[in-house]
Amino acid sequence: MDWEPLILTFKLAVVTTLLLLVISIPLSYWLAYTKSKIKPVIETLVSMPLILPPTVVGFYLLVAFSPSNAFGNWLGEWFGLQLVFSFEGLVFASLIYSLPFMVHPIQSGLSGLSPSLKEASYVLGKSKINTIFNVLLPNIKPSLLTGIVLAFAHTIGEFGVVLMIGGNIPGETKVASIAIYDEVESLNYGAANTYSLILFVLAFLILLTVYLINGRFLKRFWK
Amino acid sequence: MIELSLYKKLLFPSGELPLQVDFNIEKGTFVTLYGKSGAGKTSVLRMLAGLMAPEKGKIIINGTTWYRSNENINLTPQKRKAGFVFQDFALFPNMNVRENLKFALNKGESEKIINDLIEINELGDLQQRKPDTLSGGQKQRVALARALVQTPELLLLDEPLSSLDIEIRKKLQQYILKVHREFKLTTIMVSHDISEIIKMSDNVIEIDQGKIVKEGNPSKIFTNTEVSGKFQFTGEIIAMEKQDFIFIISILIGKDFVKIIADESEAKVLSIGDQVIVASKAFNPIIRKIS
Numbered sequence: 004m005d006w007e008p009l010i011l012t013f014k015l016a017v018v019t020t021l022l023l024l025v026i027s028i029p030l031s032y033w034l035a036y037t038k039s040k041i042k043p044v045i046e047t048l049v050s051m052p053l054i055l056p057p058t059v060v061g062f063y064l065l066v067a068f069s070p071s072n073a074f075g076n077w078l079g080e081w082f083g084l085q086l087v088f089s090f091e092g093l094v095f096a097s098l099i100y101s102l103p104f105m106v107h108p109i110q111s112g113l114s115g116l117s118p119s120l121k122e123a124s125y126v127l128g129k130s131k132i133n134t135i136f137n138v139l140l141p142n143i144k145p146s147l148l149t150g151i152v153l154a155f156a157h158t159i160g161e162f163g164v165v166l167m168i169g170g171n172i173p174g175e176t177k178v179a180s181i182a183i184y185d186e187v188e189s190l191n192y193g194a195a196n197t198y199s200l201i202l203f204v205l206a207f208l209i210l211l212t213v214y215l216i217n218g219r220f221l222k223r224f225w226k
Numbered sequence: 227m228i229e230l231s232l233y234k235k236l237l238f239p240s241g242e243l244p245l246q247v248d249f250n251i252e253k254g255t256f257v258t259l260y261g262k263s264g265a266g267k268t269s270v271l272r273m274l275a276g277l278m279a280p281e282k283g284k285i286i287i288n289g290t291t292w293y294r295s296n297e298n299i300n301l302t303p304q305k306r307k308a309g310f311v312f313q314d315f316a317l318f319p320n321m322n323v324r325e326n327l328k329f330a331l332n333k334g335e336s337e338k339i340i341n342d343l344i345e346i347n348e349l350g351d352l353q354q355r356k357p358d359t360l361s362g363g364q365k366q367r368v369a370l371a372r373a374l375v376q377t378p379e380l381l382l383l384d385e386p387l388s389s390l391d392i393e394i395r396k397k398l399q400q401y402i403l404k405v406h407r408e409f410k411l412t413t414i415m416v417s418h419d420i421s422e423i424i425k426m427s428d429n430v431i432e433i434d435q436g437k438i439v440k441e442g443n444p445s446k447i448f449t450n451t452e453v454s455g456k457f458q459f460t461g462e463i464i465a466m467e468k469q470d471f472i473f474i475i476s477i478l479i480g481k482d483f484v485k486i487i488a489d490e491s492e493a494k495v496l497s498i499g500d501q502v503i504v505a506s507k508a509f510n511p512i513i514r515k516i517s
Contacts (some may be wrong), residue, residue: 117314119312126308127330128305138329
């Protein structure tokens, strides 16, 4: 039993989730409060990965990041970044692919707060940043939890995008979902079953935790 | 002294409403904005607090300019020394009562004011409670105390008592008056309740359709119309008929016809279609014991 694909999967999920949290808080804040005319366009772009086949996202990322391409070449020359068939590339692709799962819960959490909370904080002389971290975010904990868990779980379950842009390099891009496919291809059903079972149980436990916490069963521990 | 002149086109579900109000308020007075819902009262408060931008005008508070359109001055809510009590109280659910007050302090300020406010508003026993465990009246007191932590020059109350029942209302009216006097505040309140207005305010400004329609001492403004003890109706003259020495005048009041007798000197100034007041001055109700 090779644990490497599982470890790689978790590493990818943790890094992606942390980065997504940093990106999604300002983005969700903007989406929740803006009156800008381009809001629908941004919302659409954020949600695209929900309906696009993962292979489409993966294909375009592959084309864009290819070193034979101007953009990919520029990335390589200026930042030394090789995003095709590398772990960094997987992280980047996962960020795009899991973005809606983080943004949507946070955005709807913020929209659901009474606007007077934000206004009260401003009238009390508090800055926007202070208001976000001390008033808004602490009052949407369930939404933050939902976003974190969904983005994490979704990154674990990713397959098409990874296969397109990452390939199947052990220790670099061979995550659990790819490993399962690989084992089945070589008729190694036993190993495929082990990986699958671990992912199955994990997905169940993660979702159960969210429902227990947000369904108030565990509220007293969370609050 | 507070000088205020505001213009803005407001958008309501019923349509566009140009809001145009100008008034001055003496320092230390308690002023109520009165009027139908959708008249623009809350918008005036929000513009004073900096939560809504007027299109034109000025807001000058005790010599400091908070807003002036022709000089492009518009202070952010953070920089205006205003306290605001929201209709839904806007207490922060993640903080307990004391933390809600402490949040309003600036960095490094002493907590003495918080202890004073907790005492004045009798919040001592509630300090560690979260807002969602408080009753409406308790929340109101916390919101009032929190608005005063930064010792504002102007206290703005947006229908602070409308969601409370009468008993608690009366008590809270006392609290509000107490802090108004103790902190020498200039207070502007939005209210619908005439008895509350008469009890609390020095001045009342009635706004209708975005314009000021009446302004002055509340007991004078309201006793002439709504809370009169006299019988007094307004109606329209439909017909006038001369009979010997007197006139019989038919008047439509609401949906009812009444006939009233007038002598020649009274009838001389009246004509069909006039709006008139029908009142009985020397009216003496009969009181009889029934049990």
